[in-house]
Amino acid sequence: MGEKLRIVLVDEKPERSSDLALALVSEGYEVVARLCGQDDLRARIDALSPDVLIVDMQSPDRDVLEDMQSIHRDQPRPVVMFVDESDRESIHAAVRAGVSAYVVDGLKSRRVKPIVEVAIARFQEFQALRGELASVRATLAERKLVERAKGILMLRRALSEDQAYQLLRRTAMQRKLRMVELARQVIEMEELL
Amino acid sequence: MSLPEKPDLVLGFTPLTDCAPLVVALEHGHFERFGLRVTLSCEPSWANIRDKLAAGVLDAAQMLAPIPIASTLGVGPLHQPMVTALSLGLNGNTITVSTELARSMTEADPQGMATVSGRARALARVVAKRRAAGAARLRIASVFPVSMHAYHLRRWFASAGLRADRDLRLIVQSPGRMVAELEASAIDGFCVGEPWGSLAVARGSGTSLLATHELWNGAPEKVLGVRLDFAERYPETHLALVCALLEAARWCDVRENRPRLARILAAGGFVRAPASVLELSDFHVFHRYAANFPWRSHAIWIIAEMLRWGQIEKPLDVRAAAASVYRTDLARDAASRLGLSVPLCDEKTEGTHAGPWETAGTSAPIELGPDLFFDSSEFDPSDLIGYLARCEATDLRFPLEELEALQT
Numbered sequence: 001m002g003e004k005l006r007i008v009l010v011d012e013k014p015e016r017s018s019d020l021a022l023a024l025v026s027e028g029y030e031v032v033a034r035l036c037g038q039d040d041l042r043a044r045i046d047a048l049s050p051d052v053l054i055v056d057m058q059s060p061d062r063d064v065l066e067d068m069q070s071i072h073r074d075q076p077r078p079v080v081m082f083v084d085e086s087d088r089e090s091i092h093a094a095v096r097a098g099v100s101a102y103v104v105d106g107l108k109s110r111r112v113k114p115i116v117e118v119a120i121a122r123f124q125e126f127q128a129l130r131g132e133l134a135s136v137r138a139t140l141a142e143r144k145l146v147e148r149a150k151g152i153l154m155l156r157r158a159l160s161e162d163q164a165y166q167l168l169r170r171t172a173m174q175r176k177l178r179m180v181e182l183a184r185q186v187i188e189m190e191e192l193l
Numbered sequence: 194m195s196l197p198e199k200p201d202l203v204l205g206f207t208p209l210t211d212c213a214p215l216v217v218a219l220e221h222g223h224f225e226r227f228g229l230r231v232t233l234s235c236e237p238s239w240a241n242i243r244d245k246l247a248a249g250v251l252d253a254a255q256m257l258a259p260i261p262i263a264s265t266l267g268v269g270p271l272h273q274p275m276v277t278a279l280s281l282g283l284n285g286n287t288i289t290v291s292t293e294l295a296r297s298m299t300e301a302d303p304q305g306m307a308t309v310s311g312r313a314r315a316l317a318r319v320v321a322k323r324r325a326a327g328a329a330r331l332r333i334a335s336v337f338p339v340s341m342h343a344y345h346l347r348r349w350f351a352s353a354g355l356r357a358d359r360d361l362r363l364i365v366q367s368p369g370r371m372v373a374e375l376e377a378s379a380i381d382g383f384c385v386g387e388p389w390g391s392l393a394v395a396r397g398s399g400t401s402l403l404a405t406h407e408l409w410n411g412a413p414e415k416v417l418g419v420r421l422d423f424a425e426r427y428p429e430t431h432l433a434l435v436c437a438l439l440e441a442a443r444w445c446d447v448r449e450n451r452p453r454l455a456r457i458l459a460a461g462g463f464v465r466a467p468a469s470v471l472e473l474s475d476f477h478v479f480h481r482y483a484a485n486f487p488w489r490s491h492a493i494w495i496i497a498e499m500l501r502w503g504q505i506e507k508p509l510d511v512r513a514a515a516a517s518v519y520r521t522d523l524a525r526d527a528a529s530r531l532g533l534s535v536p537l538c539d540e541k542t543e544g545t546h547a548g549p550w551e552t553a554g555t556s557a558p559i560e561l562g563p564d565l566f567f568d569s570s571e572f573d574p575s576d577l578i579g580y581l582a583r584c585e586a587t588d589l590r591f592p593l594e595e596l597e598a599l600q601t
Contacts, residue, residue, distance in 0.1 A: 059237065060370060061238075063240050063366070064237045067364060091247075
């Protein structure tokens with residue numbers, strides 16, 4: 001079994017990292033810190049000397065972490081988990097989920113893989129939630145644009161609300177455009193005129 | 194011209210003014226003209242660009258010139274063969290320090306501040322004073338361990354006897370955060386691509402010390418990187434991509450287009466900085482002087498720096514490595530499709546031309562730009578061993594003889 005692996009999470013999203021930390025702890029791992037860009041990353045990581053770093057790919061701190069290699073030139077140094085090319089599938093899954101992992105050189109990949117898999121699962125779940133939220137927001141924003149375009153047509157062509165809506169719909173179909181795209185064009189034209 | 198095998202592509206870029214050719218190729222429909230449907234993906238770090246390209250999430254990307262070489266050689270945490278057939282431009286970075294550090298430098302050596310080499314000496318005096326006073330080392334940031342920024346800084350430091358890591362802390366910070374870090378006194382200076390140096394100056398928080406073309410005029414900067422297996426599997430797609438970006442780079446290079454370029458970058462939200470600082474300086478070279486040609490001598494210079502600063506652990510055949518990444522053959526294919534003349538040779542000596550000069554091209558002679566180094570040094574790519582032997586400061590990891598034995 002060996003010693004417990006010491007894990008540090010670097011993530012700008014505290015909800016996600018606390019969620020991931022709980023999941024890892026329940027699997028028997030030790031999460032020694034959750035950090036974000038505000039912390040002096042180099043100093044903190046130097047002091048903590050973790051075995052595994054799980055890093056959010058959206059974090060601009062990734063480049064700061066790349067530099068750890070030059071700090072640890074003569075010590076065991078972190079290598080990105082993608083170095084082990086035996087499993088391209090899991091590399092792909094990690095990158096798609098937005099997870100990157102740095103692992104101390106010499107650590108067996110079979111010891112690290114389960115950790116990364118937990119991280120991927122948590123990141124995917126978070127992504128899915130975000131995705132739903134984003135599409136709800138997009139729909140709302142699109143509806144507002146269509147409303148504005150409708151208002152413009154009602155005013156300019158003295159149409160009823162229903163007539164304006166039908167005109168937009170018909171024209172969109174004829175031009176093979178989505179309603180919202182046509183609405184955008186109407187608004188842009190109105191701003192020009 | 195055959196149709197691209199893979200018309201739908203995702204291209205990675207970082208928010209810097211020299212992402213211009215990618216943005217212009219998109220906005221002006223150059224990708225479409227070459228049969229491509231391209232999505233641009235803004236990436237927050239160079240590490241992301243490298244890893245996403247390696248994993249195939251990105252098909253191609255704007256990259257720091259040393260990244261495809263480092264990935265191919267396994268320098269850094271990833272080992273993935275990559276190639277480039279297009280340089281996206283020359284020059285473009287500046288070295289900026291806090292107004293406080295600039296003041297100390299002027300106090301330490303007022304005459305020195307008049308020249309680029311003198312400013313390095315002024316910095317060395319400040320470093321010595323701080324050491325005597327027991328103050329912490331200065332923190333200067335580059336953008337990535339393998340970057341032109343890091344090599345420019347290391348060479349400039351070395352010219353005044355300063356060693357990065359020993360005399361000052363050379364750290365990494367992402368470009369978009371440089372100004373904030375400088376203002377928070379978390380760093381004392383940085384070398385970064387535009388507009389971030391100009392922004393620090395415009396906000397009054399930084400003093401510009403130099404633009405990197407003053408350290409090496411016509412230095413390589415960014416390239417279009419793809420995976421080797423992508424280039425082999427989708428040759429027409431790769432060529433179409435290079436052609437579209439060549440057209441865009443040509444447009445970006447025309448001085449009259451630069452105000453419009455600034456508006457495009459600002460309006461599209463590609464670079465989140467005020468339009469006033471996005472106007473490109475003349476030192477950005479996007480096309481003229483064969484700026485898009487992936488000179489193997491540039492790759493050899495970069496590998497020499499990786500060797501010099503201890504980033505490469507084992508001896509290697511440098512010229513063969515440079516040739517495997519910098520694909521001049523593919524660059525010539527693309528240029529001939531557009532009827533552009535490209536250099537006939539793959540390498541050139543650097544540091545010997547004070548003004549524009551001419552070289553033989555595939556269809557017509559080509560004007561090349563000035564290429565002097567600030568310290569009057571020369572770089573002859575066919576004498577790498579001599580070059581490294583002359584470097585005073587070096588962290589070479591093995592005896593020079595072992596390297597010499599492998600050169601072809």
